[in-house]
Amino acid sequence: MKRKWWLLGGCLVLIALLGGGFVWSQSRPNTVSRPARHNRVQTQDAESTEVKVVKAKPWIKLKQPLKLPILMYHSISSGNQLRVPKKQFASEMAYLKQHHYRTLTTTEAIRALTTNTVPQKKVVWITLDDAYKDNLTNGLPALQKYNLHATINVITGFTHKHNHLSLAEMKRMKATGHVDFASHTVQHLNLDELSATQQKQELVNSKKWLDTHLAQHTRMLCYPAGRANATTHRLAKQSGYTLALTTQEGMATLKQGRYNLSRLRVTPGMSTATFASLITVTNR
Known part of the structure; x- marks a missing residue:
């Protein structure tokens, strides 16, 4: 009998110990999961503090009409007056970078001219006509090196030429x-020598080609050889262009008309001093 009571007592003690252990394990703090959650919060906090919202600086409203220097290049090579050597082009890009010029995109140039505002005081718009292959091989490396931007005016019918x-x-x-x-x-023809129908085909089809193949909304037209007439201006607007460039020498201003903007021709052999004076303008 004593042996039975001893066995029964032992079982009760064992049950009590097991039950107490279960209760203790359920009630004690989770020392593993909580620090893990804390670490995740810290990581999230760290990530959120790393995200910095950079607020774009407001553009400057000018007191006088904007005079925008639009540089006109063609081939970046040597051989004639329409070709600026690679070394000269790189030197001129270096000058723009060293003197803190902002090189505008087409969208920014349109905004600047139509709103009379600029992102900073010293701005310039680089344009290259005809889309020569050396714009890629000789021009782009300098733009990348100095973190500058340029607009290339494409003859869409010439993209198959070597x-x-x-x-x-x-x-x-x-x-x-x-x-x-x-x-x-499309074909780089003198627009002022074409009929209205022919002009419209040149303007509409080139824009359609660029919009379709480059997935963009083309808003700027550059006249071949700078040749245009009143019909060209009217058709450019009807075709969906916002601005058009000529080869007339001088700073571009909106007073010239949106479809008759002047540019500054960069010629081979131009000195750095001449280049600097070419683009220097004060807008206050």
């Missing part, structure tokens, strides 16, 4: 963020 940019090459250039593309018509 010395002009192909569509694939234009896409590569656009992807860098240093280049955008505008219209230089």
